[in-house]
Amino acid sequence: DIQMTQSPSSLSASVGDRITITCRASQTLNSYLNWYQQKPGKAPKLLIYLASSLQSGVPSRFSGSGSGSGTDFTLTISSLQPDDFATYYCQQSYTTLPTFGGGTKVEI
C-alpha cells in the first residue's frame, strides 16, 4: 500500500489566516491526490481532486498543488473562514487500493 503522511497533525489559526497543509506519499502519484474536509459527525467532503482541480461548489479560497516529484502535495486555504475549522485529509487514488492520510485538525 502507498503510505500517506500529513503534516502538521493539528494547527491553530485565526479567521483570515492563510494556512498550508502538506501531504507526502511513499511513492509517486502522478497527481492522483485528493483532499477532503470533515466536520464532526459528518462524512468527508471532497474539496480538491487530481491535486489541483477544485470540486464543483467549493470556494476558490481552497487550492491544491503538487511538486514535480509527484510525492509532495499541499492544500492551501488563502483566507480562513469560520466554516473552515475542521479536519482535512489527503487521499491517493493512483492505485487500485486507495489510502488516506492521518488528517490535519484546524482549530481556532
Add this chain to the structure above:
Amino acid sequence: QVQLQQSGPGLVKPSQTLSLTCAISGDSVSGNSAAWNWIRQSPSRGLEWLGRTYYRSKWYYDYALSVKSRMTINPDTSKNHFSLQLNSVTPEDTAIYYCARSVNDWGFDSWGQGTLVTVSS
C-alpha cells in the same frame, strides 16, 4: 445530484456478519463511469478504504488486503443498491462505515450518511 442512503444494524456480535446496504439515487450502480465503495473510520485506524465494485461490461471487485478474506460487496441492479458483508467480525471492526461513489479515480465525490457499527456481545 447523487444521493446515497445507508441502512443496516448498528450492533453486531463478535464472530457474526456485519451487513450494510447503500441505496443509490441520481446514478446507476451499473453505470459505466462510477465505482461504488465502502470506507470505514475509527480512532485507531483513521479513514480506511475497504473495497469497491464497478461495472465495465462485467462486474469488477477490489478489496483492501486487510479485509479481503472476510469481505464481499454485492451490487443489486434491480434495487439500484450495493451491499457490504464483513464476516467473522471482532471488536476491531467497530467503526463508522460509509458508502461512497468515485468517478474516474477523481476522489470520492458522494458519500452516505455513515453508520456507526459496534461489535460487542
